[in-house]
Amino acid sequence: SAVISQKPSRDICQRGTSLTIQCQVDSQVTMMFWYRQQPGQSLTLIATANQGSEATYESGFVIDKFPISRPNLTFSTLTVSNMSPEDSSIYLCSAGTLGHTEAFFGQGTRLTVV
Amino acid sequence: AQKITQTQPGMFVQEKEAVTLDCTYDTSDPSYGLFWYKQPSSGEMIFLIYQGSYDQQNATEGRYSLNFQKARKSANLVISASQLGDSAMYFCAMREPISNFGNEKLTFGTGTRLTIIP
Numbered sequence: 010s011a012v013i014s015q016k017p018s019r020d021i022c023q024r025g026t027s028l029t030i031q032c033q034v035d036s037q038v039t040m041m042f043w044y045r046q047q048p049g050q051s052l053t054l055i056a057t058a059n060q061g062s063e064a065t066y067e068s069g070f071v072i073d074k075f076p077i078s079r080p081n082l083t084f085s086t087l088t089v090s091n092m093s094p095e096d097s098s099i100y101l102c103s104a105g106t107l108g109h110t111e112a113f114f115g116q117g118t119r120l121t122v123v
Numbered sequence: 124a125q126k127i128t129q130t131q132p133g134m135f136v137q138e139k140e141a142v143t144l145d146c147t148y149d150t151s152d153p154s155y156g157l158f159w160y161k162q163p164s165s166g167e168m169i170f171l172i173y174q175g176s177y178d179q180q181n182a183t184e185g186r187y188s189l190n191f192q193k194a195r196k197s198a199n200l201v202i203s204a205s206q207l208g209d210s211a212m213y214f215c216a217m218r219e220p221i222s223n224f225g226n227e228k229l230t231f232g233t234g235t236r237l238t239i240i241p
Binding site: 042046050051052053054057099101103105110111112113114115116117119 | 156158160165166167168170173175214218227228229230231232233234
């Protein structure tokens with residue numbers, strides 16, 4: 010299995026600012042995924058983070074708003090840029106590991122934009 | 124069309140009773156995996172159980188079992204002897220295709236909020 014540490018666990022931010030969320034995995038993984046969960050909603054995939062190449066974004070999400078870095082096989086960051094109250098959500102990092110079919114998740118970052 | 128459908132937004136169940144959470148899915152890929160996750164109020168996603176499309180037997184993990192009906196494209200979660208700690212959101216999710224590399228994204232249903240009544 011994999012243990013995923015995500016930080017910060019929560020934050021309250023002013024509109025117009027940016028927040029970077031960090032995701033650290035305790036083992037090397039091929040793909041890392043970033044999901045958004047808006048209040049009372051399900052999880053929606055933002056992008057897939059590949060090591061050594063640009064992230065692959067889902068429809069409705071763009072790199073300028075959600076830049077992602079993946080400098081190595083155990084670490085990734087997601088930045089929420091120029092935040093507005095509509096960005097208030099839980100952001101979750103996820104990864105799969107070789108030999109496991111299930112995806113593992115970080116604890117999530119609960120973001121409130123005021 | 125929705126890939127994963129959970130038709131029960133909320134359920135209330137008496138403690139110690141069994142509960143079934145419904146999930147139907149839509150895919151044309153013969154290789155897929157179905158997952159159930161629990162999300163308590165803290166927000167973390169806890170993996171509960173997995174069923175592969177080629178698995179002959181229904182998956183079981185402790186008090187959790189998955190009622191997999193492939194022809195009906197349903198994968199209902201059954202929780203036996205419910206406990207107060209089972210109160211949470213439950214999400215059904217799918218990966219298509221499925222592999223042991225963990226490289227594929229998950230598609231989630233809208234979830235069911237389960238409340239266990241003492």
